[in-house]
Amino acid sequence: MSDEQDLERVERMLQRTPAPEFVPATAAAAARRAALGDEPRPAAPAARAWRLPDWLRVATPAVAFGAAVAVAAVLAVGGHGGGIATQYSVSLSGANGATAQVDLGPARDGVRTMVVHVSGLRPAGRGHYYEMWFRSNGNENFSAVTFDTAAGGRVSFKGVVSGRMTWRTCWITREAIHGDTKPVTVLKA
Numbered sequence: 001m002s003d004e005q006d007l008e009r010v011e012r013m014l015q016r017t018p019a020p021e022f023v024p025a026t027a028a029a030a031a032r033r034a035a036l037g038d039e040p041r042p043a044a045p046a047a048r049a050w051r052l053p054d055w056l057r058v059a060t061p062a063v064a065f066g067a068a069v070a071v072a073a074v075l076a077v078g079g080h081g082g083g084i085a086t087q088y089s090v091s092l093s094g095a096n097g098a099t100a101q102v103d104l105g106p107a108r109d110g111v112r113t114m115v116v117h118v119s120g121l122r123p124a125g126r127g128h129y130y131e132m133w134f135r136s137n138g139n140e141n142f143s144a145v146t147f148d149t150a151a152g153g154r155v156s157f158k159g160v161v162s163g164r165m166t167w168r169t170c171w172i173t174r175e176a177i178h179g180d181t182k183p184v185t186v187l188k189a
Helices: 003-016 025-036 054-076
Strands: 088-093 099-108 111-119 128-136 141-147 155-162 167-176 184-188
Touching: 088 167, 088 184, 111 141, 141 155, 141 167
Parallel strands: none
Antiparallel strands: 088 099, 099 111, 111 155, 128 141, 128 167, 167 184
């Protein structure tokens, strides 16, 4: 194969390759110098580009997923118990008459179905969401689900928790999406 054919083959491969992700200016300049063999020049401090913190890039999709699950569950869950055989039931309460009923079914295939009915809990508000927690017998806290309530302060949803998890209490907190404020417990057993 000739050099020209090799270059054409490489060019076709590059045309099929998707555009690269964002590359910081300092890294792009260093890569260009390394590729072209340019003499290194003293680098001027680059302006720091703002980017989301790593934990937020993980938390934001999780919050969106939790909200989507809660909305889907509102459409799918009806009545007390939500169609599960309730093995355990926990009542939570908070300020201004806010309540939640947590019904847990028997463990099957490694998971335990959970149905939650919340009422009287105003929507979390812009930049916030609610998160349900369980504390194990070993004093470890486990997040079970994130959600928000509708304008009327109600939501019902179905989820699952580990069938092997042993727990002694649960509660619901109001959290900030950006984590810039301390979580506030709004409902507890």
